[in-house]
Amino acid sequence: MRLILMGPPGAGKGTQARFVADHFGVPAISTGDIFRANVSQGTPLGIKAKRYMDAGEYVPDEVTNLMVRNRIDEDDAAPGFLLDGYPRTLAQVTELDGMIGYTGHRLDAVVVLTVDSEELVQRLLQRSETDGRADDTEDVIRRRQEIYTEQTEPLIEVYRDRGILVEVDGMGEVDDVTARIFAALDVIPQS
Ligand code: ADP
Numbered sequence: 184m185r186l187i188l189m190g191p192p193g194a195g196k197g198t199q200a201r202f203v204a205d206h207f208g209v210p211a212i213s214t215g216d217i218f219r220a221n222v223s224q225g226t227p228l229g230i231k232a233k234r235y236m237d238a239g240e241y242v243p244d245e246v247t248n249l250m251v252r253n254r255i256d257e258d259d260a261a262p263g264f265l266l267d268g269y270p271r272t273l274a275q276v277t278e279l280d281g282m283i284g285y286t287g288h289r290l291d292a293v294v295v296l297t298v299d300s301e302e303l304v305q306r307l308l309q310r311s312e313t314d315g316r317a318d319d320t321e322d323v324i325r326r327r328q329e330i331y332t333e334q335t336e337p338l339i340e341v342y343r344d345r346g347i348l349v350e351v352d353g354m355g356e357v358d359d360v361t362a363r364i365f366a367a368l369d370v371i372p373q374s
Contacts (some may be wrong), residue, residue: 184209184263185288186368187270189338190296192327193303193310195354195360199296202361203368209263213256214247216267218314228237237317239326241271243332248278255282271335292344292371294364296353301355303328 184207185284188196196212204211228250236243251269252261270276283290298306304324311319318327342348347372349367353360 185290186265187293187316188267191331192302193307194296194298196267200265202264204362209265210259211265211267239318239323244274252282292347294349294351295339296351300351322347
């Protein structure tokens with residue numbers, strides 16, 4: 184199973200990614216988590232990514248693409264994977280198509296979590312109190328939302344046109360959202 188989990192900042196991608204990946208027995212690959220791990224370890228990649236992340240900007244495509252390519256090449260991702268936070272730009276879509284096509288596989292589904300904007304802001308402000316993520320301040324949250332609308336939302340139409348888009352209501356309890364995602368994906372033929 185090769186899946187993408189999409190949605191605006193605060194939609195609950197990270198939370199749901201783990202459940203969905205476990206359900207299908209594939210690794211959850213979160214670009215945000217990989218970047219954060221590199222930042223905290225002070226690696227060259229982390230040093231490169233940090234200033235973009237702190238400002239709520241996207242890390243340049245060439246940096247992100249190479250990182251994802253390397254991660255997808257690892258053995259555990261051979262049977263499939265769930266991507267959380269990638270692709271986020273049209274250039275990343277093209278790059279991912281190349282990575283998957285090269286191995287003779289295809290993308291099975293793109294799940295978009297929909298959550299209304301008021302709820303998103305509430306969730307992110309709440310997370311800022313509990314998780315202490317450097318990019319969960321009000322200004323940076325606003326910038327991340329703008330960038331999502333400009334650069335990532337257009338990807339929804341790209342995948343809708345391909346007939347692999349699955350829209351799931353991301354409002355309500357975590358368990359209910361998980362159940363909705365499973366219900367929507369369990370009818371999809373696995374490659
Ligand atoms: P969010 O809660 O905004 O969805 P993530 O944890 O997925 O946050 O990502 C945190 C930050 O990492 C982003 O704001 C961005 O700077 C960087 N990042 C993550 N994924 C990508 C990507 N695919 N392309 C560019 N930058 C990315």
